Amino acid sequence: MSSIAEELAKKQKEISVSEFFERNRQILGFDSQVKSLIMGVKEAVDNSLDACEEAGILPEVMVRIERIDKDEYKVTVEDNGPGIIKKAIPNVFGRLLYGSRFHAVRQSRGQQGIGISATVMFGQITTGKATTVRSKVANEDVAWELDLIINTKKNMPEVLREEPVIWDGKPHGTSVAFYMNGRYLSGKQSVMEYMKQTAIVNPHARMIFIDPENRKIVYERASDDLPPATKEIKPHPEGLELGRLINMANETKQKSLSKFLVNDFSRISDRLADEICKKAGLDPGRSNIKLQDRKENPNGLSLEDFKKIIAALGEVKIMAPQTDCLSPIGGNLIRKGLKNVLTDIKPEFYAHPVTRDPKVYAGNPFTVEVGIVYGGDLPKDQPVQILRFANRVPLLYQQGACAITKAIESTDWRRYGLEQRGGEGIPYGPAIILVHIASTKVPFTSEAKEAVATIPELQAEVELALKICGRSLKTHLNKKETKSKTKAKFDIVQVILPLIASKSAKIVGKPVPQLSGTITKIMNVVWIDDAVVYEKGRHKVRVTLYNYTPRSQKLNLHMVVPKEGFDYTGLQIFPAEVKDDGKMTWELRSIPSTQKVDINFTLKGLDQEAYDENEIYVSGIDPVLVIGADPLPGDWDVKRLEITETAPAVAEEEEDEVDYDEQKEAINDD
C-alpha cells in the first residue's frame, strides 16, 4: 500500500499557468472557432481603450480582420495610445497572470493580466504563428516591432525577432497582429456586434472596423469628452475579510494600529479609527500589529484580536466609497451612445437612464447603470434584447449564467408594460435593456469574463436600477395609452356635442347654449398636455393643464429637469421648490373649471440628448381625475406643500412602488 502512496507522490508536479489554460481553453472563452476570433479582438481592444484612457488620449481604435486560409484569419488591432516601452512588450503580450491593473483598486477593463497573452497563446497553438507587436512611444524616433510567442511550459515570452521600424505619421500607439484559427460570422454574437456595443458604451472612442470582405465601418465619436480618469483608492473596509486584513497588517508600513486603519483603508478617519479600536478593545497606538506567532512574533495581535477588528468594522458607520475610482457612463452618454448606434431602428422612446450611487461588495466599490429603449422597428413578439456590459466592455456570451440576466428575469416586467409569463423570465416586447456594471473588481464567473457572478449585493442593485428605469418606461407607455384613449373621447365630445347643440338650437329657434359646463361634466378630468421642442441650442418646454371638471382644482405639479440648464429669465410661473437633483414642484392653487394654465420654461446650454421627454407627476389631487401625468411615487420625498393639507399629497402607492421601497430598505439594512 505504501508503494501506491509513493507512486502517487511521484506523479505530483507543478502545472504552469499557461499549460493549464492551453488545456482548458474553454475557461478563457476560446472554445469555438467563432468565439476565438471575437475573444482575440476583445482582449486587444480592451487593452487599447484602457491604455488610451490612462494616458488621457481620446481613443481611436482600428480592427482589421483578414482571411488567410479556409479557417485561418489575421487580426490586427491598432490604437493611438501612449505606446509600450520596448522592454515591457514581451511580458505584457507573452506571459499569463502578468499586468498592471490587477493590484490597483480602480475601474479598468483589463484586470487579470491574462487576456492578451492568452490571445497570443491561442494564435500560436492554432496556427503555429507568432504575434507581431509594433509600438511607438511619443518622444522616440522609431517604433519597435517584435515577433513573439509564449513558452507554455514556462509561461514566459520568447522573442523571435525585434527591430526598429519607421511608423509613418504615427506619433505614438500600439498595433498587435495575430493569426488565429477561427470562423468569421456576422449576427448576434460576432465581432461586428462587439464593435457596435463597444461604441455604445464608449461614446468617446472612435472605432473603425474592416471586415474580411474589406468593408470599412466607422463608429464616430458621440462625445469628445474623455471620461474622467479613474483614481486608485485604498480598499474599502466594508465586507473586508479576515484573511485580507491579516495580510495587510503583516505587510503594512504604518507604525500604529490607528495609522494602519486610517492610511491603508478608504474612508477611515482618525476619529473613526479610535472608535473601531475602542470597540475591539485594542490600543490605537499599539505598534506591533502583525499576527502573533509563538516563536517569531509572540507579542503580535492574536487571531481573536483581528476577529474583533472585523466585528468592530461591521458595527461602525463607514462612508460610502469615493466615486472617483469608478467611471460610470452617465445617463446622457448612455442615451447618446444608444442613439448614435441605433439610428436604423428609430426607437419611439429612450427611457431616462439610471446611474446608481456606488455601493460596495466585499470591499469593492461598484455602480450599476440601466437604459431602456422602446418601440420603433424592434420586434414585438420576441424576448427583449439584453445588452450586458462590465466596465464598458460588452458581454456577448453566457447570458444565462449572468447576474444581470438573473436580475432581469426576477423583475416583474408586467408592471412596466412588457409582456412576461407569470412575471418571471425574460420579458417579451419591442425593447432593448442595457445594463452596465462598473466596479474596481467585476466578479466574473470565469477568466473568459463572459458573465457576472450572482453576488447578492450586486444583483439587488441591478434589480433596483431596472425597476427605476422600468418606471420611466411605464410612465411613457401609460401616457401614450391614456392620451390616445382620452383623445378619442375628447374629439367626440368636443366636436359632436356642439354640433348637436347648434342643430337643436336652430330647429327650436333658440340661441346655441353654453356647453363647457356640460362637457366638463362628461369629461371630468384634468388634462395635462406637454411638449419639448429643441431649437437653436434651447429646449422649449410647455406643460398645459386643462381643467375639464365642473369645479375649480388645485394640485402640485412635479417634474425632473436638468437644473443646470433651467432659465429663470422671463419665467411666468416659478416653481415653489427646486431640489439639487432637479426635482421641481409647481404649486397650482386654483385652476377654475373650463380654464387652462400654461407652464412654460426654457433649458439652455444642454445637449439635445440631455432632455427629450418630460417626466411629469402630480400630487394634492385625486389621481383618477388626472390624464397625462402619473401620481407622485412614494420615494420622491418632496417637502409637504400647503396645498397637500386639503387632499392626500401622495397617491396610494402602487404595488411596485411598495416592493421597490422594501427592497431599498433591505439593501440599506445590509
Place this chain on the structure above:
Amino acid sequence: MSSIAEELAKKQKEISVSEFFERNRQILGFDSQVKSLIMGVKEAVDNSLDACEEAGILPEVMVRIERIDKDEYKVTVEDNGPGIIKKAIPNVFGRLLYGSRFHAVRQSRGQQGIGISATVMFGQITTGKATTVRSKVANEDVAWELDLIINTKKNMPEVLREEPVIWDGKPHGTSVAFYMNGRYLSGKQSVMEYMKQTAIVNPHARMIFIDPENRKIVYERASDDLPPATKEIKPHPEGLELGRLINMANETKQKSLSKFLVNDFSRISDRLADEICKKAGLDPGRSNIKLQDRKENPNGLSLEDFKKIIAALGEVKIMAPQTDCLSPIGGNLIRKGLKNVLTDIKPEFYAHPVTRDPKVYAGNPFTVEVGIVYGGDLPKDQPVQILRFANRVPLLYQQGACAITKAIESTDWRRYGLEQRGGEGIPYGPAIILVHIASTKVPFTSEAKEAVATIPELQAEVELALKICGRSLKTHLNKKETKSKTKAKFDIVQVILPLIASKSAKIVGKPVPQLSGTITKIMNVVWIDDAVVYEKGRHKVRVTLYNYTPRSQKLNLHMVVPKEGFDYTGLQIFPAEVKDDGKMTWELRSIPSTQKVDINFTLKGLDQEAYDENEIYVSGIDPVLVIGADPLPGDWDVKRLEITETAPAVAEEEEDEVDYDEQKEAINDD
C-alpha cells in the same frame, strides 16, 4: 507621453496564481457562504474517491460538519485511501496548480490541481485558521499530522506544525479538517444533496455524513465491485491542434516521424503512420522532426509540414479511442444507484439507461450516459429534475450555463411523453433526468467545475443519448396508455358480447353462437402482453401474442435482451437472429386468427436490476394492427428476414427517428 509609457511599464508585475484566486473567489465557486461549504466538502471528497480508486480500495468516506460559531464551521473529511506520504502533503494541500492528474490522459475527478488547496486557502482567509491533515500510509507505524496554510503571495505551503500520531484502528487513510466561514442549509443545493448524488453515481462507495445537528446518514454501497481502474492513454489524434503537435514533436524521444506517430499517439499503427506520411508528402523515416528554426535547427520540419500532417490526420480513418481510459458507470449500476437512493419516491419506471460508445473532442475521449426515472411520488406539474454529473461528481450549480442543460432544453420531449411548451426548454413532468459525462478532460466553464462548456461534439452526444433513453420512456408510456385503453375495450367486448349472445340465444331458443370471429372483427388487433418475473436468481420472461384479427398474421418480434444471461435450454421458440448487443429477433410466420403464441425464456445469473422491463418491437406487419409493442425503429439495422418480403419490414419512421438518424449522420460526418 513617453513618461506615461514608462509609468505604465513600472506598474507591470507578476500575479501569483493564489493571489489571483484569492481575489477572484467566485471563479473557484467560493462566492457565497452556502456554496463555500459545499465546495470545500466536494473538493475533499473528490480527492478521497480518486485516491481510493487509484489504489484499488473500495472507498469509505466520512464527512462531518460541526458548527463552531455563528457562521464558522469545521469540516472533516476522512477516507480509507492509501494515504499520502509525509513529504508530499504540503504541496498537495497548500499549492494551487499542483497535482498528479493534470498531465494524465485518463478519467479522474480531480484534474486541475486546484480544488483542495483552494479549500485550504479560503478556510484560512475566512477564519484565519490552518487546515489539519492527518495521513497514514499502510506499512508505517504512525500517521503524520500537519497544520498548514498557504502563502498566497508565493503560492507555496507553510507548515505550522507536524508531528507523528497514533491513529487507532486505521491501517491507512487520510483525514483533512478545515475551518470555514459558511452557512449550512439543506435543500436542492446543499452538502446533503451533494452526498446523495455522489452516492448515486458511485454505487461502490460507502458514504457517511454527520450533519451539524450530529445526525448521521449512511449511504451504503449498492455494489461491491470497484469500477475497473482507468488506464492512462496517449493523446488521440482526432481534433489534434497544430500547437500541441509541434510541442509534442519538439519534445519526443522517438527517432523518426513514423515512430513518433505510432508511439506518442493512440490508435496509429505502422501502416497508418505510413499512410499519413504519404498523404503529407513526408518521409516516414525522417529523423529530425523538431520545428525548423533558421539559426538553431534549419533542417527541422517546417510549419507547412506540420500543417500537412494535421491535414493528413483529418483524411485517414482512425479508430475510436480505447475505452479503458474512461470509467462509465454502466446501465445496471446507474439503475442500482438510483434505486438505492430514491427508494422514498417509489418511481413507477426506470428507463433503460444508455451508455454511449466513446467519442472524441479535440483529442479527448469522452462518453455520455443517461438515465431517466419516471412517476411515483415525483411532482407532476413542475420542471423535471436534472441530475448532472461529470466524471462521477455531481454538479449542483450553474445549471443554466451547462451543455447538459442546453441539450435537454433543445430536445423535443413532447415526443417522449413529457410536457414541454413549444418543444423547447426544460420539460415538465414527474421525471428525473440523469446525465453523466465521463472524459479524460471534462471541459468545465470555470475552475469551480460547475458546468460543462457547450462543445458541439459533446452536446450532440448528450442529445443523442437523451433521445435514445427518451424512447425507452416513451415505449413505457405508450404501452401503459394503449394497454389501459384497449383493456377497457377488450373487457367490454369479451364480457358483454358473449352475455348478449347467450341471452339472445336463450330467448330465441337457439344454441349460443361461436363469437370469436365476431370479436376479432370488432377488435382487429394483434395484442401483445408481456411480463418479467424475478425468482431465485432467474428472470422469467413471457411474451404472449393474441391474434384478434380475422386473418392469420405473420410478423417479426424484436427484443433487447442481455445476451450473457440468455438460457437456451428448454427454449421452445428459438430466436432467428441474435446480435452481439443483445438485439434478438423472432420470426413468427403464422399466428392463426383467434389463436395465441407464447414466447418464454429465462435469463440467469443476472442482478435483479439488470432486467426489469421488456423492450419489444415489431416489424413485417402493419403497425396499426399491433397493441403492446412499438414498430421497429429505423436504426435497428436488423438483417432483413424472409418474412419482410411480403410486408414492409420497417414501419414508416416516426418523426423523431428521422431526426435521430440525421443527427447520427451529422456526427459521423464530423
